[in-house]
Amino acid sequence: MLNQTPLWKYLVLIFIIGICALYATPNLYGEDHAVQISAGRNATVDDALLNQVTETLATQGIASKSIVLDNQQILVRLTNADSQLIARETLERALGDDYYVAMNLAPDTPAWLEALGGAPMKLGLDLRGGVHFLMEVDMNSAVNKSFEDMVGDFRSALREEGIRYRTVRQVEGGVEIFFRDQDTLDKAEFFLRNRNRDLVFTEKNDLKIMVSMSEQKLAETRDYAVKQNITIIRNRVNQLGVAEPSVQKQGVDRIAVQLPGIQDTARAKEILNATATLEFRSVDLDHDVRDAVAGRVPAGSELVLNQDGQPQLLKKKIILTGNHIIDANSSADEYGIPQVNISLDSKGGSKMSQFTKDSIGKPMATVFIEYKSTGERDANEKLIFEAKREVISVATIQARLGSSFRITGLDSPQEAHNLALLLRAGALIAPIQIVEERTVGPSLGKENIRLGTQAIIWGFIAVLIFMLIYYKGFGLVANLALTLNLVMIVGIMSMIPGAALSLPGMAGIVLTVGMAVDANVLIFERIREELREGRSPQQAIHHGYDSAFSTILDANITTFIVGLILFAVGTGPIKGFSITLMIGIATSMFTAIFVTRAVVNAWCGGKPLKKLSI
Amino acid sequence: MQLLNMKNTVGFLSLRIPAAIFSTVLILGSLVSLAVNQLNWGLDFTGGTQIEMRYEGVANLDAIRGELTQAGFNEPIVQNYGSSQDVLIRIAPIDGVKNVEIGDRVVNALQTADPGTEKRGIAFVGPNIGDELAEQGGLAMLVSLLCILVYVAMRFEWRFALGSVIALAHDVILTLGLFSILQLEFDLTVLAAVLAVIGYSLNDTIVVSDRIRENFRKIRNSDTEEIINISLTQTLNRTIITSLTTVLVLMSLFLLGGATIHGFATALLFGVLIGTYSSIYVASLVALWLGVSREDLMPTEIEKEGADQESML
Numbered sequence: 001m002l003n004q005t006p007l008w009k010y011l012v013l014i015f016i017i018g019i020c021a022l023y024a025t026p027n028l029y030g031e032d033h034a035v036q037i038s039a040g041r042n043a044t045v046d047d048a049l050l051n052q053v054t055e056t057l058a059t060q061g062i063a064s065k066s067i068v069l070d071n072q073q074i075l076v077r078l079t080n081a082d083s084q085l086i087a088r089e090t091l092e093r094a095l096g097d098d099y100y101v102a103m104n105l106a107p108d109t110p111a112w113l114e115a116l117g118g119a120p121m122k123l124g125l126d127l128r129g130g131v132h133f134l135m136e137v138d139m140n141s142a143v144n145k146s147f148e149d150m151v152g153d154f155r156s157a158l159r160e161e162g163i164r165y166r167t168v169r170q171v172e173g174g175v176e177i178f179f180r181d182q183d184t185l186d187k188a189e190f191f192l193r194n195r196n197r198d199l200v201f202t203e204k205n206d207l208k209i210m211v212s213m214s215e216q217k218l219a220e221t222r223d224y225a226v227k228q229n230i231t232i233i234r235n236r237v238n239q240l241g242v243a244e245p246s247v248q249k250q251g252v253d254r255i256a257v258q259l260p261g262i263q264d265t266a267r268a269k270e271i272l273n274a275t276a277t278l279e280f281r282s283v284d285l286d287h288d289v290r291d292a293v294a295g296r297v298p299a300g301s302e303l304v305l306n307q308d309g310q311p312q313l314l315k316k317k318i319i320l321t322g323n324h325i326i327d328a329n330s331s332a333d334e335y336g337i338p339q340v341n342i343s344l345d346s347k348g349g350s351k352m353s354q355f356t357k358d359s360i361g362k363p364m365a366t367v368f369i370e371y372k373s374t375g376e377r378d379a380n381e382k383l384i385f386e387a388k389r390e391v392i393s394v395a396t397i398q399a400r401l402g403s404s405f406r407i408t409g410l411d412s413p414q415e416a417h418n419l420a421l422l423l424r425a426g427a428l429i430a431p432i433q434i435v436e437e438r439t440v441g442p443s444l445g446k447e448n449i450r451l452g453t454q455a456i457i458w459g460f461i462a463v464l465i466f467m468l469i470y471y472k473g474f475g476l477v478a479n480l481a482l483t484l485n486l487v488m489i490v491g492i493m494s495m496i497p498g499a500a501l502s503l504p505g506m507a508g509i510v511l512t513v514g515m516a517v518d519a520n521v522l523i524f525e526r527i528r529e530e531l532r533e534g535r536s537p538q539q540a541i542h543h544g545y546d547s548a549f550s551t552i553l554d555a556n557i558t559t560f561i562v563g564l565i566l567f568a569v570g571t572g573p574i575k576g577f578s579i580t581l582m583i584g585i586a587t588s589m590f591t592a593i594f595v596t597r598a599v600v601n602a603w604c605g606g607k608p609l610k611k612l613s614i
Numbered sequence: 615m616q617l618l619n620m621k622n623t624v625g626f627l628s629l630r631i632p633a634a635i636f637s638t639v640l641i642l643g644s645l646v647s648l649a650v651n652q653l654n655w656g657l658d659f660t661g662g663t664q665i666e667m668r669y670e671g672v673a674n675l676d677a678i679r680g681e682l683t684q685a686g687f688n689e690p691i692v693q694n695y696g697s698s699q700d701v702l703i704r705i706a707p708i709d710g711v712k713n714v715e716i717g718d719r720v721v722n723a724l725q726t727a728d729p730g731t732e733k734r735g736i737a738f739v740g741p742n743i744g745d746e747l748a749e750q751g752g753l754a755m756l757v758s759l760l761c762i763l764v765y766v767a768m769r770f771e772w773r774f775a776l777g778s779v780i781a782l783a784h785d786v787i788l789t790l791g792l793f794s795i796l797q798l799e800f801d802l803t804v805l806a807a808v809l810a811v812i813g814y815s816l817n818d819t820i821v822v823s824d825r826i827r828e829n830f831r832k833i834r835n836s837d838t839e840e841i842i843n844i845s846l847t848q849t850l851n852r853t854i855i856t857s858l859t860t861v862l863v864l865m866s867l868f869l870l871g872g873a874t875i876h877g878f879a880t881a882l883l884f885g886v887l888i889g890t891y892s893s894i895y896v897a898s899l900v901a902l903w904l905g906v907s908r909e910d911l912m913p914t915e916i917e918k919e920g921a922d923q924e925s926m927l
Contacts, residue, residue, distance in 0.1 A: 126874070134743070265736065266718045434714045435740035444666065444734040451872035458870060459863030466859060504803050507867060507875050511810060511882065514863035518817065518856040525852045551824040554769055558820060559813035561761050566809055569754040577806045581813075 002538045003605035005598045013598055016590070017484055020491030026109040026120045027490055032065060033084035034106035035091060036243050037074040043098035045072050056094045062087050077106055103261065104243030121493045124502030124576055125438065127452070129445035130260035131268055132572075134436035135233070137253045141431055142225035143218065149326065150175045150199075150211065152346030157195065163188045166207075174212035176204075185209065222253065224327075228424055229432050230255055236271055250571065255432070265439050273434075278322025278423060280352075283363040283394060284313040304367060306391040314365050314391070319355045324348025328423035330416035333408070338416035340407045342423060349403025356401040366393040366407075368422050392422055452506035459510050460486065463517060471524050473613025477599050478520040481591040485516050488587040489580065502576035512584030518555070519592035523548040524614055537609040545597055552593065560585050624847045626894060627839050627902070633895040637784060644791020651794050656801030656877075657704065659748050661741035663716040665703045666734040667724055672698045678724065685723035687716075696873030700734065707741065714738055751805045755786065758812055770823055771910050777900035778819040781892040785815045789885045793877075803878040811885030814860070818853060818893035825849050826898065830908045838907055842898050850894075857890045 037053065039045045050069045053076065057064055064087070065077035076091075078084045084103055092101045107120045125132050147170045154168050154177060165188065166178040179185040185207055192209075193201050198217040202210045213221065230247055233255060237245045246258040262268050284301040292303050292313050303311045326343045333339050344352060356364075368390050395407045410416045440448075463482065467475040489509060493499050527544030535543065563585065566578035604612070657664045667673075675692050678701060682690040687705050695702035705716055717736035725731050759779050767775035789808055793800050825845040833841060864886065868879035 134740075136740075266715075269714060269718075434738075436743050437714055437717065437736060437738040439717070439733075439736040441732065441734045443668070443732065448872065448874065451870060455863075455867045455871040459866035462862040462866060463859050466862065470855070503874055504806060504878065507803070507871065507878055510863050510867050510871075511860070514860035515814065515817070515856070517859050518852075521852050521855045521859075522821065525849075525855075529848065547828075551821055554824060555817040555820045558762055558765055558816045561765060562758050562809055562813035562816070565754055565758045565761065566806065569750050569757070570806070573802050574806045577803075577810075581810065 005601040020488040024491035026118045029108045031105040032077040035076045036104045102243045122500040124500040129442035132438040133257040135255045135432045136435045149345040177209045179207045279367045280320040328420045330420040338413045344403045368392045485591040504573040504577035505580040508577045508580030516588035537612045626846045647794040653800040654797045656799045658802040659744040661744040663705045664737045668732045670730040673701045681727045773904040773906040777897040781897035807878045807881035815889030819897040
């Protein structure tokens with residue numbers, strides 16, 4: 001029998017469509033105005049905080065739909081935009097600096113859908129409103145800083161080894177070392193080569209060695225500079241109170257920052273461009289802290305609070321600033337006790353060594369300085385920044401320290417991790433610069449959604465009407481396929497975590513709607529041709545589908561190739577467009593070929609037909 | 615219902631000389647315009663700052679220009695964008711001012727002069743970014759054409775592959791030419807549209823080529839020209855209907871999609887029309903002139919044809 005579809009095929013089709021439809025449903029539910037609370041550096045979000053938030057809102061008489069603690073965050077759903085604003089201000093005042101309170105739109109997805117991992121499509125900034133920054137890391141500075149470190153490092157290493165050199169100096173692309181005779185040069189080259197395997201040594205005329213970085217080392221240095229900046233930017237973005245920020249590496253030396261919902265771009269820029277630094281200082285043991293707190297701060301010392309708010313009396317003289325830190329990471333020693341390993345550059349190493357040689361057994365404090373916006377502006381409309389100092393660690397010096405040492409006595413691996421992060425943040429080795437900014441106001445975003453949706457709906461309706469008139473019964477089948485196609489695109493877009501719908505993405509959907517019917521047009525025209533050639537309806541359907549298949553496949557694969565190339569090369573809007581285009585091609589092939597075939601078979605298959613409604 | 619009811623084969627190829635002249639003239643015209651006028655590159659490629667503002671009433675462009683000049687911005691480009699209330703302002707980089715601050719300053723200046731003004735959007739693109747994008751876009755186009763060339767050559771035959779790639783290049787050049795002649799702004803979304811045109815036009819070309827191949831195998835006693843004519847006639851209905859539905863949705867995008875994707879819709883509308891024409895004339899003509907013949911399509915497909923016949927019995 002021709003044109004029969006086995007039951008299992010129907011089940012597979014229904015299953016696939018069902019899954020896509022299920023994951024498309026969260027888009028039907030609206031969004032709640034919400035306030036999101038996350039912890040700052042020194043705080044945790046726990047049940048106690050949950051109670052505090054509940055009580056604060058209750059005493060202020062602010063009605064909330066729900067208050068939930070999940071994934072280290074508290075989400076308060078509110079009834080409307082006004083109460084969202086009030087709730088945010090109230091909570092910000094009540095919770096203080098330790099917590100970040102951000103406004104957000106939380107999807108109102110039912111619990112059972114959420115449990116299945118269902119979530120609405122993410123919207124791009126052009127639909128949602130917000131700021132997109134592209135920041136570029138100054139790689140030259142990063143590389144030059146490494147060369148600078150190499151100069152100092154070579155000098156001390158050669159001196160320690162007793163190899164006499166004339167000069168070591170930094171030049172374009174590396175470091176040059178001059179010697180008095182060939183023997184010493186050979187000895188030095190042998191020694192340094194063994195010591196620094198990731199560097200490239202070339203012997204030049206005039207008793208000179210040129211040292212440069214291997215490609216791999218260069219790549220590592222660059223990669224590190226970008227990673228470090230990403231860490232710092234993430235920290236700062238938290239200060240802005242954005243609900244779902246995204247900080248991602250883009251290309252070799254760029255960082256893309258997306259801040260949905262942010263309107264005050266000037267503030268965002270200044271906070272992102274602000275710098276954090278670090279200082280190592282000695283603790284003033286000659287005077288009493290209590291006296292200082294009472295107002296008698298000795299000259300040459302000052303009071304700095306630590307993370308618990310306890311005052312510490314520190315000498316004003318700085319042993320070392322954070323820009324000498326090359327790297328800091330947390331680990332555990334052989335007994336599993338957490339520690340932070342710090343590497344300094346050679347200048348920093350010698351300063352540290354100089355200081356610690358007379359201070360063994362004495363405490364040393366690490367002070368973190370952050371420039372926070374006060375929210376006020378000076379005469380020139382510039383935001384005023386205030387330096388906030390905080391003691392993040394006090395450790396006893398156990399031995400004379402050099403260019404690499406460690407801080408122990410930390411309470412938890414988490415604390416060690418945080419400390420390492422802060423130490424790295426204080427040692428910005430490569431400055432960054434904003435090279436692209438795109439701000440979309442909330443009203444423009446809403447309008448873009450409205451326009452895009454309208455274009456999709458009207459284009460869709462026009463195609464539906466056309467197909468129905470032109471192909472009658474079969475047109476109805478094609479329309480069903482087109483509708484399912486749209487549902488599947490939305491479902492798949494909602495399932496892919498990284499995919500965000502943008503305005504060009506919506507244009508991609510519109511285009512897909514227009515092109516999706518192509519497969520059906522091909523098949524139906526083929527069926528008509530077969531009918532004209534005098535085949536029976538059943539045979540016409542059979543041959544129509546069969547012979548159109550390879551054409552449809554070829555045509556779609558080539559368009560898919562274009563989509564892939566767009567995805568690989570493009571950024572931002574082009575990527576968004578290519579994602580919907582590719583998903584659309586895949587789903588339209590599925591619905592236009594397999595789904596229509598199954599429907600047509602169920603409708604016409606196995607029956608003696610004289611005429612087709614086509 | 616039947617759009618075109620063709621009992622007889624249409625002699626498409628009898629018009630090949632006029633078609634060739636038509637295409638050549640259009641291509642030359644586009645190339646000349648691209649050389650002389652060049653493209654009106656959008657912010658994405660030139661770099662600079664672009665600000666979108668909405669005024670409460672009808673925006674007075676001259677007054678805005680005056681306010682901006684007074685605030686120290688030389689030669690600002692101020693134009694309406696989508697409606698008489700919406701204004702698009704473009705500012706070239708200024709020496710001594712941090713580029714990223716220009717946008718905020720402009721918004722400040724305009725809001726001081728007219729407090730009811732709403733900031734709709736700011737875009738700043740650094741000068742290097744634009745160059746890179748242009749480079750990436752050109753590269754994307756070349757790579758697309760090359761991949762398609764390889765795929766079609768593999769699936770069909772090199773003459774068809776060359777024919778379809780020349781048809782695609784034809785469409786791309788004409789679309790770029792349209793943007794150059796009308797001096798429409800060429801931004802990133804338009805670039806995406808041009809690449810989508812490549813995809814669309816290729817779709818058409820492949821359908822036609824596929825039919826030509828099929829007919830070469832099926833119809834034994836016709837010459838190449840007639841086979842191409844037959845294939846074009848058979849696929850004409852489909853070509854026109856698909857173009858029609860695509861044009862329908864693109865019209866909806868063009869009319870309702872808003873100013874942001876106007877350029878996108880324009881490029882696609884034009885590209886779809888020209889792509890429909892090129893799949894009928896350019897691709898098959900090139901294949902014909904390159905001397906495509908039955909023998910070229912037969913040997914590699916013998917096995918497949920055998921398989922075909924068996925299933926038919």
